[in-house]
Amino acid sequence: MMIITHTALSIAGTALTMGTADPVVLGAAALATQLPDMDTSKSLPGRILFPVSRWLEKRFPHRSVTHSFIATGLIAFIGLPLMVVRQPIWQAVVLGYFFGWFGDVFTKSGVCAFYPSSARLVIPGNPRMRLSTGSGAEVFVFVALLAIAIATININSNGGVLTAFNKVLGVPSGAVEIVGEEGSKFLMIAQIRGRNAITQQRIDASFEVIKPLTQNDLLVKDKQGIVYRAGVSQESQILASQIQVQRSSPISVQLQSISLDSEDVYAAVANLPPERTYITGTLTIEDSEDLQLRTNPQQFSTITLQPAQGYAMAEGRSKTIAHLVSASPQEVAQQLGPYFASGSLIARTINVRS
CATH class of the missing domain: 2.30.30.690 (SH3 type barrels.)
Known part of the structure; x- marks a missing residue:
């Protein structure tokens, strides 16, 4: 199989498997896909890594030990430091290496996928349907893989399947x-x-x-x-x-916890960023006899009220439970600002990166 076909298979397979369009990750897979052919000095990776390829060439037949599951496992083990630094790169290297030799399964001579067994894995069973390097059939396969790679990268770059x-x-x-x-x-x-x-x-x-x-x-x-x-x-x-x-x-998301103990609601939310800040939680509002919310049935009520039965008229003062769901600081200040309350809130602020 030609280098460009190996590369197209590796990029398409890695993009599909990992759901990524990261050019660094796909580039790592494309480089790793050439490594199985370092078992012969006639190949491009063999010429680049000549001492290694020469040593392998003298001891192992072409498409044997380097074209196997055991070699893929060894690459995964050797590359473990990459996992610590950046796991997607490690995954891409392992996948790229695997696709690098697995593509040769579809050629006429196949590969020793289960080395040290000498049995060769060849797909399909009909010899006439197997690929020959540089043949018209391989060119067709390359074009198909290239189309799949481009489509997959485009889909992944826009959010995935x-x-x-x-x-x-x-x-x-x-x-x-x-x-x-x-x-x-x-x-x-x-x-x-x-x-x-x-x-x-x-x-x-x-x-x-x-x-x-x-x-x-x-x-x-x-x-x-x-x-x-x-x-x-x-x-x-x-x-x-x-x-x-x-x-x-x-975006980046910032969370802030707010606890009130008979404290002024307005003061608690006054310093929150007004843009894209959403407040969620429950407050017990004190002296709430005159508390009424301005609501619109055609809009979502980010603040709802419930009588605090256990506290009703405690010490001669009424209390109300306010439930907040993604309420803005401005709305909380306008609706609940004049009151004192106890409870816990979470303010979620979304910061848009330029």
Whole structure:
């Protein structure tokens, strides 16, 4: 098999197996795929590594020990320091080496895959269907592998196979799964098609994803910052027929714990970053007789209230439990700011990298 065919097979196989489009990783696989042919000084790697190839050539037939599972295991062991430094490179080297000799299984002479057994692994069983180096059949195989490699790299660079299917089908559960996998690394944008659950107005718009809520629902916000639950559940404000998500900018996520013990709510959230900060948790609001929230049934309620029965009228003062789900600092300050409260909150701030 020609060097370019080995290389195309290694890149395609590694990209498919690892789901990567990293050029460094694929480059490592492409280099490693040449190593099995160092058992002959006539090959390019054999000429580069002449002392090694000369030593192997004198002791082992071509496509024997270096074209085997035992050699692949040895390469994996020798390369263990790479795993500590950067595991994907180690994986790529092992896969590249494996694909480097496995491609020769489809040639007329096959390989001693189970060395030290001298039996040769040859696929397919019909000799007429096996490849000859440089033949028209191999050129066809090379073109096919090159097309697979290009398509796979393109898919991986745009979020992988799951994202590719999501772009075509737009199944809400698939969108939630993608956000769950990539939402901690990228700002995710959702193109949602569906209807308003109350007005039945058709919706086809782009939203920024805040987080997954359930296996079928996402919490999203529009360009005005209005938050919606979008999905297929009865609680959704947007009943989605399709949700297609895609990566936007890389992000870093910062978490901050906030504990209050009969403290001013406004002071607790006043210094939080106003942009893309989402507060979740539970607070017990004191002296809350006049506490009322401004709500809109067409929007997701990031703050909800519940009477604190165990504390009701304790010491002559009423208390209310406030549940926060991805509420903005501005909303918390406006709705709960005038009150004192006890409880624990988590502020999640998304920083978009330039």
